[in-house]
Amino acid sequence: MSSITIAMVVSALVFTIGACGVLLRRNPLVQFMSIELMLNAVNLAFISFGGANGSAEGQVFVLMVLTVAAAEAVIGLGIIVAMFRRRRRMDVDDIKVMEG
Amino acid sequence: MSFLTNTLLQISTAKPSFSGDDLYRILPELIVLVMAVLIVILDLFLPKRSRPALGYLAIAGYVAALVATASLFYYGNPNKTSFSGMFIRDDFSSFFEIIFLISGILVVLVTPSYSLKRGIPIGETYAIQAFSVLGMMIVGASGDLMAIFVGIELTSICSYILTGFARNDPGSAEGSLKYFLLGIFATAILVYGMTWTFGMTGSTNLVAISQSIQRNGLATDPGLTLGMLLMVVGFGFKIAAVPFHLWTPDAYEGAPTPVAAFMSVGPKAAGFAALLRVLIQGLPELAAQWSVIIAVLAVLTMTLGNVVAIAQTSVKRMLAYSSIAHTGYIMVGLAAYANTSSPERQNDAISSVLIYSLIYVFMNMGAFAILIYVQNRQGGPDVDDFDGLGTWAPGIALAMAFCLLSLTGIPPTGGFLGKFYVFRAAIDNGYTWLAIVGVLNSAVSAFFYLRIIYTMYFNPLKDEARAKLQPTKTGFITAGVVVICIAILLLGIFPDPALNLARDGANPLIYVVRATSGS
Numbered sequence: 001m002s003s004i005t006i007a008m009v010v011s012a013l014v015f016t017i018g019a020c021g022v023l024l025r026r027n028p029l030v031q032f033m034s035i036e037l038m039l040n041a042v043n044l045a046f047i048s049f050g051g052a053n054g055s056a057e058g059q060v061f062v063l064m065v066l067t068v069a070a071a072e073a074v075i076g077l078g079i080i081v082a083m084f085r086r087r088r089r090m091d092v093d094d095i096k097v098m099e100g
Numbered sequence: 101m102s103f104l105t106n107t108l109l110q111i112s113t114a115k116p117s118f119s120g121d122d123l124y125r126i127l128p129e130l131i132v133l134v135m136a137v138l139i140v141i142l143d144l145f146l147p148k149r150s151r152p153a154l155g156y157l158a159i160a161g162y163v164a165a166l167v168a169t170a171s172l173f174y175y176g177n178p179n180k181t182s183f184s185g186m187f188i189r190d191d192f193s194s195f196f197e198i199i200f201l202i203s204g205i206l207v208v209l210v211t212p213s214y215s216l217k218r219g220i221p222i223g224e225t226y227a228i229q230a231f232s233v234l235g236m237m238i239v240g241a242s243g244d245l246m247a248i249f250v251g252i253e254l255t256s257i258c259s260y261i262l263t264g265f266a267r268n269d270p271g272s273a274e275g276s277l278k279y280f281l282l283g284i285f286a287t288a289i290l291v292y293g294m295t296w297t298f299g300m301t302g303s304t305n306l307v308a309i310s311q312s313i314q315r316n317g318l319a320t321d322p323g324l325t326l327g328m329l330l331m332v333v334g335f336g337f338k339i340a341a342v343p344f345h346l347w348t349p350d351a352y353e354g355a356p357t358p359v360a361a362f363m364s365v366g367p368k369a370a371g372f373a374a375l376l377r378v379l380i381q382g383l384p385e386l387a388a389q390w391s392v393i394i395a396v397l398a399v400l401t402m403t404l405g406n407v408v409a410i411a412q413t414s415v416k417r418m419l420a421y422s423s424i425a426h427t428g429y430i431m432v433g434l435a436a437y438a439n440t441s442s443p444e445r446q447n448d449a450i451s452s453v454l455i456y457s458l459i460y461v462f463m464n465m466g467a468f469a470i471l472i473y474v475q476n477r478q479g480g481p482d483v484d485d486f487d488g489l490g491t492w493a494p495g496i497a498l499a500m501a502f503c504l505l506s507l508t509g510i511p512p513t514g515g516f517l518g519k520f521y522v523f524r525a526a527i528d529n530g531y532t533w534l535a536i537v538g539v540l541n542s543a544v545s546a547f548f549y550l551r552i553i554y555t556m557y558f559n560p561l562k563d564e565a566r567a568k569l570q571p572t573k574t575g576f577i578t579a580g581v582v583v584i585c586i587a588i589l590l591l592g593i594f595p596d597p598a599l600n601l602a603r604d605g606a607n608p609l610i611y612v613v614r615a616t617s618g619s
Contacts, residue, residue, distance in 0.1 A: 046295050057246070060246065
């Protein structure tokens with residue numbers, strides 16, 4: 001197997017693990033970490049595709065993804081803390097003021 | 101090692117691509133950016149009671165950006181790119197910037213009476229709204245997956261914050277958390293799709309992508325199809341297409357009403373701008389594949405949105421589902437694009453999407469503005485709260501009836517013309533069944549829109565409810581509603597100027613596609 005294939009298989013695996021984490025776990029913090037895992041799988045794929053294509057765009061894109069992920073972490077943790085202050089317990093199944 | 105030198109070589113030989121002209125092309129964006137930063141700074145120093153005056157600054161900024169956009173309209177052709185092709189100044193970007201700026205102005209008009217009454221910080225609201233508008237403008241004008249990604253994220257992150265802004269309302273934090281988790285999940289899927297597109301074509305520039313697909317015969321490549329599918333899913337979340345709509349009702353219901361109004365028009369239009377750029381400019385060779393997907397999603401979106409809206413007792417939630425349904429109507433126009441190769445027909449399809457997005461901004465913002473008024477007076481967003489609106493606020497009731505008729509699609513309103521253009525494009529391009537589904541759905545939607553009109557005029561206001569009516573400041577909302585009603589009426593009976601703008605706005609995409617297929 002060429003190195004690009006290996007990298008893509010690893011990246012697809014990590015992405016799938018992250019997606020499963022989002023769908024199966026019920027704690028918003030863990031779900032958020034799983035999404036970070038998916039974004040890192042994306043980064044790995046960008047780096048290896050960029051290497052295979054011999055272009056710098058893949059690496060620049062990774063920097064963008066990292067920056068956006070950092071911004072999302074700030075907002076996301078803020079929202080989760082706001083929720084936690086109100087309830088003292090975190091489980092997405094409890095979030096049901098609104099239904100329908 | 102050779103890769104590293106390669107990269108370094110590329111960077112060092114890239115031609116310098118920054119000039120004063122680059123800055124001139126992003127003038128509207130710069131104005132909005134400066135305005136937003138000014139609001140942030142002034143908000144820190146102004147005493148609390150004079151902070152609402154920041155709204156005037158926001159409106160002045162948006163109007164200045166509108167003037168700049170209008171002066172740039174017809175300035176660009178597809179070659180007028182800034183920052184190495186990251187940013188495209190053409191009539192398409194100008195048209196979408198007009199849509200975003202108008203929604204920015206309208207949301208500033210409807211925000212203060214609601215936010216001041218509920219103690220939501222007003223200066224920050226204006227600033228974050230402005231940053232969100234900036235993100236949308238970047239999306240509309242981007243010629244590169246990277247710029248689209250950054251723009252979409254700027255818009256979304258601002259929306260997450262705005263949704264959670266009502267600190268005292270438990271629904272607000274909850275809606276915000278749901279929106280946030282599903283939103284960044286969608287982002288991860290979107291950017292994974294971009295990875296595959298980049299990996300298969302070797303570029304993130306949209307024009308270079310379509311050229312590479314043509315040159316290397318990648319149209320049926322499974323990797324590229326995967327990339328396209330993932331990107332459609334990601335954008336589907338942003339525009340709230342079924343089955344990716346799950347966050348929409350909760351986020352809209354939890355969000356402060358002006359924010360819900362903003363989210364239902366701005367970020368949605370930005371999602372459509374991104375879809376049009378990526379699918380038509382970047383992946384025209386895959387049109388046969390994505391057209392079918394978009395058509396199926398359109399049917400699901402229209403049908404579910406309208407059917408579930410019937411069952412809602414809260415007008416806010418009803419408008420959330422109705423906004424999902426309208427996403428479906430707009431997608432009909434997008435699907436219609438792919439079924440034809442004649443440039444005129446393609447222009448019909450794209451311009452129908454553009455004109456519908458514009459009309460939708462006015463009519464949906466109008467309905468939400470009046471919902472805000474009723475919430476201020478009555479306290480709740482339920483259908484019952486509209487009881488007898490025709491007697492205790494006749495002017496407002498008339499405007500609401502007008503907006504609802506427009507949302508239903510009844511002439512002589514703008515909503516009728518929007519639907520007419522979208523469905524005509526579908527019929528002309530061989531999607532007659534899609535148009536039929538759309539018309540049937542419009543008939544279903546009449547049920548829940550007209551129910552509110554019935555409530556306003558035929559249900560009397562109970563005496564105890566009349567005693568509890570609260571006073572509210574109406575100046576800004578009235579101004580907004582008047583502007584909206586005039587715009588809907590003008591678009592309905594005298595649509596030619598707007599339609600011509602939309603046709604010119606659609607041209608750059610077709611021009612680029614033809615130029616690449618010609619080479």
